[in-house]
Amino acid sequence: MTSEPGTTGPSPRPDLRILSSRVYRGPNVWHYEPAIQLVVDLGVLEDLPTNLLPGFADGLVERLPGLASHSCSRGRRGGFVERLHEGTWVGHVAEHVALQLQQAVGHDMRRGKTRQVRGERGRYNVIYAYADENVGVAAGELAVQLVNDLVQHDPEFDFEAELERFIVRGERTAFGPSTQAIVDEAVSRDIPWLRLNTSSLVQLGQGVHQQRIRATMTSKTSSIAVDIAGNKELTLTLLGSAGLPVPRSESVRTVEEAVRLAERTGYPVVLKPLDGNHGRGVMLDLQDADDVRRAFGTAKEESRGGWVIVESFITGRDYRCLVIGGKIAAIAERVPAHVVGDGSATVAELVERTNADPRRGVGHEKVLTRIKVDQAAVELVAEQGFALDDVPPEGTAVKLTLTGNMSTGGISIDRTFEAHPENIEIAEEAARVVGLDLAGIDFIAPDITQPVRETGGAICEVNAAPGFRMHTHPTVGDPQYVAKPVVDMLFPPGTPSRIPIVAVTGTNGKTTTSRMIAHIFKGIGKKVGMTSTDGVVVDERLIIRADASGPRSAKMVLQNPRVDFAVFEVARGGILREGLGYERNDVGVVLNVQPDHLGLRGIDTVEQLADVKAVVVEAVPRSGFAVLNADDPLVRAMRRRCSGRVVWFTMAEPGSEIRESVDDHCRRGGRAVVLEHSDLGDMIVVKEGRRAMQLAWTHLLPSTFGGRATMNVQNAMAAAAAAFAAGASLHDIRQGLRSFSTNYYLSPGRLNEVPVEGRTVIVDYCHNAPGMTMLGDFVDKTGDQLASTSDLGNVQRIGVISTAGDRRDEDMRELGAIAARHFDVVVVREDAQLRGRVRGEVAGLVAEGVRREMEAGARCRQLETVLDEIEATRHAIARSNPGDLIVICVDQHAVVMAELESYGRQAQPGARSDGEPASGVARVGDPDFSPAAAPTEPEGGPSRP
Incomplete structure (x- = not known):
């Protein structure tokens, strides 16, 4: 409840504070483009909108006059100031101030929004755009300081001084004029770019198509040519040998x-x-x-x-000829730093007045450089008959340097269209002789409009990495768009700059589907870069072993110069933490949205989780495709958030409502991948318009285990749809799916089958309740098949299960309950990283769910707890018999696989001669068993026997 003007209410206090800040480096849950999110707490100011803060609105506009141009929600200039006087909350004010502060350093940022944190009074999400993340974060912090100072003045806060420090910081982290010009030109052509360091090293394009620039040096710049240009004597010798005029x-x-x-x-x-x-x-x-x-x-x-x-010494004017790709791009006359007398000001005052020009800064941070008065300048002024305290006559020019370089305070006059054709030919020839793709040819000549061979002019220098600012921001004359020929040279018309990107998200199946897609395109001959929870893979070589399903791993792939096709597994955590990390994906795949990871980072419902996954769909351009699971209602609803075309995949029966909708989509010219049933089996069919093309029998795909692994049937359909959308032919897709299996080398930790002394052992990464439901279906079918071929006719099903400690308690219990419906014996273990839980807590919660279901008559007859993963694996093997089915849901799959492969080469570890299980095992039915009584080994697990 807010107080009305004139009523008694809380006293204003500078309570606005930042609780957290987050930088999104790509499409995110708030916007399609990079953004900064501040979570702020208003404190008492929640009850005091700006119309109840005396003098706040006028004081704010006085400090930052540019706010008067903000339209806000009114859609017209001055709309934000109207909101200030009518009353708005200071969190919203901080958003606009952060944007305006960035305007002060030349970052034209206009996007922002402020939304209340769901269910938390007085707390708001402040979202705004940024160009440089360090400047953007600093803008938010200074905005909060300014708002608080306007609420109640802090004598120690000097806004003008803070603003100047902020501007200097922004200018020093910004690109120089030359680099910025090239980047702006690339952006205008939809060429993606990445800043590779804190300076001016930039990658244009992605993967195999990338080119690099560092200021005005490019990937095509010859190192030998740079060395030649750096040696002025050698340069003039080569030019003279070529018949060019040199001193x-x-x-x-x-x-x-x-x-x-x-x-x-x-x-x-x-x-x-x-x-x-x-x-x-x-x-x-x-x-x-x-x-x-x-x-x-x-x-x-x-x-x-x-x-x-x-x-x-060659007398004449100083001209810089910019040659790009062998052709003149611009010519500028450089005038040395000087001041012109007005009859009243001293030389020193004239210099100070000239340096006050807002276009002048330190070094290369602005389009002009401040004039530096050093001893050489004092001596030069004295040679002209003046001291710094003298007043030169009106109209008298006083030189402060002899050279016309912009870096010493000089100015430039554009002469691009005035040069004589012979002089242009000489400059272009000089660049060719030295061998530079971008060259600055310095002419000294009485007049560039006359041939230098006749007027006595000469080339005095050839420069590698020439600056652009004298051409893009001349003091006098028209600017020349010299970045255009640079980008033309790096990316000739028709040359691609992007590699195809397929992004895969969902609750379950992401990794396997990503691997299937990568395998298909590897078979076509592509150099595929793939990220997944197992690491970063480039051309089937694992280069990083880690959870690499986030945005930084995606950038790593896009920076690799071998990659010409990218497949990204996109996890919920990475989207919430930093956004996608890339601009857009040509194909976005959403497999399913199911309750997992709820209660983390503000995601409490499955609908909110769907909003996070939908970022991948929103990142699909108009020319791209969203591959969506029609069988999942939350995924199905994402079609409204796609700018491109939709490709459905569905396992629904023909004639069902979902299947009818998909078929109707195809009749209108759309695409889909469906399952057709027959007496011979299930056939995956690709549909486009009215065409239906048979792809493969599901039972003939190795990854489906004869069709029993329903989850991989669905994953294969999604992979086929994504590959078809990305341009693969049916033959290539079919061949890829037929040659992809879930062996450990192609799909580590995902439904790997390992024979261990007559037992069938399945290693899988299943870690949540929906995944356990799918895995349980596979266990039932596989167990029945094994029983039908077993001499004993009885196959024991043993499951080793666990989940991560950051799941909700009820999710852990549900995982155990579902496992109890499919396994005869459940062995509960724990991950090495407990994620905030104490040892034994996760296992206890999972065991609760198993016991509850056992009491309700579930299949499970025995529950055992072995916390260490390897010990649990050994125990499952030890208490099984040949012919049994063992499913191990792993955390560290490499370690578990190494343990399984050791069987047959050594005595079975942990087994007792009487056939009883290994020690350290608590059983349901034992008088001392309870979750609290579960083994409490140290973090690293018990010592090995």
Whole structure:
């Protein structure tokens, strides 16, 4: 309840605080694009909207005038200010302030929303866009500080000082003008990009199509050419040998050598470091030996190798010709840093006034650089007859540097369309001679509109990695879009920049389906990069062994230069933590949405979980496909959130409501994968429009165990639908599914069958109740088949089960209850990582569910608890007989498989000669058994026998 104006209510206090912050680096539950989420607590301000905070609205707009242009929900300029005066909550204000602060550093961010945290009064999710995540987070923090200061002023908070620090931080983390120009051009062409470091190293494109830039050096830039350009003497020698106009030059190491060479060359001369850059150490127009001696130290100080070039001085204007891909892209005249007298201000005041231009910054952070008044500048001003405190006459230009480099405070004038064709030809030839794909050719010439061979001009330098800002942001003249030919060179028209991406999500079956899809395209000849809960696989090589179903692993695949096809397993946790980590997926697959991981990260219902999974569907572009399970109502509803086309897969019987809907979808030209039943078995059929194409008998696919593994029938249908949508032919899909099996090498930890001394052992990753239901169906069918072929006619079914400690208590009990319906003996173990539980707690809860179902008459007749995974595996083997079926639901599948493979090579561990189970086992029916009495081994498990 909020207080009305004039009524008694709570006193304003600066209570707004950030409880948590999260950076989403791709499509996420809040938006299609990257965003920052702040969870804020308003405290007493929940009862005090902005219209009840005296002076708040006016003070905020005074501090940040740009807020006056925010439209907010009104859809018109000034809408947000109207909301401020009418009354809105300070969490919403923080959102707009964070966006406006980013505007102050040149990040044009406009997207944001504020929503109350479900069921928590006074707490809000503040969501806003960002360009640089560090700047975005800092903007949110400063926004909260500003709001609190406006509610109640803090004498120690200086907003202007904080804002300046924020702006400096933003400018220093931002791309330079050259890099930003290329990235902007790539974005305009829908070319994806990744920043590879905190500086200017950027990847354009994905996988095998990627190109890299670092400022204006590219993947195509020759290292030899860069070395040549870095050696000014060698550069001029090569250019002179090619018949291009260059000044006379030679390098020396000592000042006396420089004087002798200058006298031989003829005054005036230039001294410059052999391997310098940005005009540092270049000393011009030296008239005599004394000038050379004074200038030598400055030039040598900037030379990494200690060599200094003595060069004949060419008089004229300074021109930079930018050559990209062998063609002139832009020409700029560079004017050295200077000030122009007005008859009243001193030189120092004129410099200060010039540096106050908002376009000027430190180094390359802005389009112009601040003029630096150093000793060399003071001496140059003195040579022109002035001191810094003198007032030059009106209209008098006072130079502060001799070189026209932008990095020393110079300005640029665009001359692109004024250059003489012969000069353009010379510049292009110079770039070819040196071998640079991007080159800055520095001309000294009286007039670029006249041939330099006639006017006496010359090329004085060739630069690798030339800056773009003098061309993209000239002080005088029109900007030139020089990034366009760079991107044209890296990605010629028609050249792909993206690799196909198939993303697979769902509660169960993600890993197996992802592996099936990857296997199909591997058979086609693709270099497939795949992420899953087992790790990152590139071209069937495991390069990272970890849970790699999150966004960072996806980026790892997209950065790999061998990958030309990507398959990503997308888990709920990664989406909630960072978003997808990539921009979009060509095919998005949703297998099912079932109650698992509820109660974590604010996801309490299966409907909320479906909203998280739907992010994969929302990331499908108009040209892409969403492969959806028509048999799952929550998945079926996701069709409304897809911008592309939908491909259904269903196991529904012909004539059912779901099947009729899918068939109708196909009659309208859509696609689907369905199951057709016959006396010979079940056939997977691909439908497109009115065509129906038989793909494969389910019982002939190795992964389905003769059709008994219903979950893998469904996974194979989803994989077929995804592969068909991604462009694979029916023949390739059929061949891929027929050659994919659940052996340990193709599908580790997923329905692996291992014969162990006459027993059938199945290793699977089943860890939740819905998965146990599917696994139980497989156990029933497999157990019945084994019983029909057994001499004894009786097959014992033993299950080793567990779940992760971050599940809800009721989910753990349900897992145990379902297992009790399918197994004769249930052995409950625990994972190595307890995820916040104490040792024995998870096993106790699972055992509760088993006991409850046993009391209700379930199949299970014996419940045993062995907490350590390997000990539980050994116990299951020890208490079984040849011919029995053992299913081990694993946590660390590699360790369990190694243990199983050891049988037959050594004595059976843990077995007793009387056939009784190994020690350390608690049984239902034992007088001392209870969850609390379960074995309490240390975290690493008991010692080995």
